[in-house]
Amino acid sequence: MASHRRPKPAGRARVSILTAAAATAVALSSQAGAHADPAPSKDQVKQQVDTLNEQAEVKTEEYNAAVEKEQGLQKQVSQLQDQVARQQAEVSTIQGSLGEIAAEQYRTGGIPQTVQLMLSASPDSFLGQAGAMNQVGSTQADVLKSFKGEQAKLDQQKAEAEQKLAELDSTTQRLQADKEEIQGKLAQARNLLDSLTQKERDELAAAEAKAAADAKAKATGGQSTERASRDAARTDVAVNVPAGSHAAAAIAAAQSKLGTPYSYGAAGPDSFDCSGLMKWAYAQAGVSLPRTSQEQRSAGTNVGTNIASALPGDLIIYNSSASHVALYVGNGQVIHAPHTGAVVRYETATMSPINAIVRP
Structure with a gap:
């Protein structure tokens, strides 16, 4: 006849160990959740x-x-x-x-x-x-x-x-x-x-567009941001540029490429990187510039780093590595090819640390 003994109860020590292990697991789980890196803003x-x-x-x-x-x-x-x-x-x-x-x-x-x-x-x-x-x-x-x-x-x-x-x-x-x-x-x-939401991406894009429109308004004589936004394709030569000069021709060439996409290694006419745009724009003015921003730093007279010394047509070289270059158009503004995903646009000339201002 089968035995119907009751199961032996777990010892007090064993129960304590199991309880402690469970508590530890719960604590570790909650700590892991508490210390998980939050999504970047x-x-x-x-x-x-x-x-x-x-x-x-x-x-x-x-x-x-x-x-x-x-x-x-x-x-x-x-x-x-x-x-x-x-x-x-x-x-x-x-x-x-x-x-x-x-x-x-x-x-x-x-x-x-x-x-x-x-x-x-x-x-x-x-x-x-x-x-x-x-x-x-x-x-x-x-x-x-x-x-x-x-x-x-x-x-x-x-x-x-x-x-x-x-x-x-x-x-x-x-x-x-x-x-x-x-x-x-x-x-x-x-x-x-x-990793951002569509709304956040749209907000970043809108902020870049507004900054570019404001820069254009200043560069082209103070038209409103709203009008600049509606008239993004307009190409007015910057103020205070001698007509017929190499600077005026280079600025007009760069302005004709506003809205053209950035592409690394590209020097026009359908896409540009930063130094490629400078080389192409000045080529339209009959002036030959070297290919890279580092070489362009030595492609003329260095007039220092104070933006107050810049004249329309100057090259503004940025960062300690001289890795970026833009074309000064006056009123504290430049035209440049910013980065992948962006287009040729206006920007404030002091957007990054200035390495040199060069007059070709």
């Missing part, structure tokens, strides 16, 4: 995005410099390869002449040693032997000297071409690394913005 997200955009801009200017270097190296390599091909043809022609001389000597009973030396892979061995020199005529000696000189030139050109090819390969790898780093920072910025 709209302003915090904007600050983080601005930082990422600035970092991406630094890498963009490095990317632009690498592109410029790569293009220069490709041109040099092409020229060197052409030189090598022409030099190889010259050496082959001289080798043919040596063969003809050797064959003629052989047919006319020439000295076998001479034939052997002239056909040697190392003409230095021939030229270094005075006895052999006495056994050949001046014509043969001249041909061999010419061969030696042309072969040395060919070897030098080949070595130079190989060096440039290695440098080109290194630059191309750096270019790819810069591109990946830029894309990574921009992806981080997009993810941060995507």
Whole structure:
């Protein structure tokens, strides 16, 4: 017959341990919830995005410099390869002449040693032997000297071409690394913005649009913010710019691109990064500027860092790394290509620390 014993009650110590473990679990759970990082606010997200955009801009200017270097190296390599091909043809022609001389000597009973030396892979061995020199005529000696000189030139050109090819390969790898780093920072910025609500994103966009409209109102003679917002495509040359000057032409060119999207590495005409816009605008005025903001910092007369010293048409270089550049249009305002996701627009000239004001 089956036993119907009652289960043995848990010991007091065991109950205490289980109770304590449960209490600890509850406490840890509540602490984890209490210490979970809160979602960043709209302003915090904007600050983080601005930082990422600035970092991406630094890498963009490095990317632009690498592109410029790569293009220069490709041109040099092409020229060197052409030189090598022409030099190889010259050496082959001289080798043919040596063969003809050797064959003629052989047919006319020439000295076998001479034939052997002239056909040697190392003409230095021939030229270094005075006895052999006495056994050949001046014509043969001249041909061999010419061969030696042309072969040395060919070897030098080949070595130079190989060096440039290695440098080109290194630059191309750096270019790819810069591109990946830029894309990574921009992806981080997009993810941060995507973490906001649609309402918060709309508020940020509206704030940027209002700031740009206010800047345009000041730059173009004080029209109202409302009118500037309605008339965003209007392109008025800044006040107090000498008509027909390079500055006026550059400003007019930049104003014609208001609303054009930013794109890193782009220099127009359909998209721009910051230095690309400056280079393109001044090119329309007949002035050649270098490609990067760092190079543009040295592309004219440096008039300091006080915005009161700036004249319309000056380049305003920003940040300690000189990673951003804008075009001053007067009344404390600039036109620039800000960052990915934005368009060419007006902005207050003191938007970031000024590194230099340059007059092309």
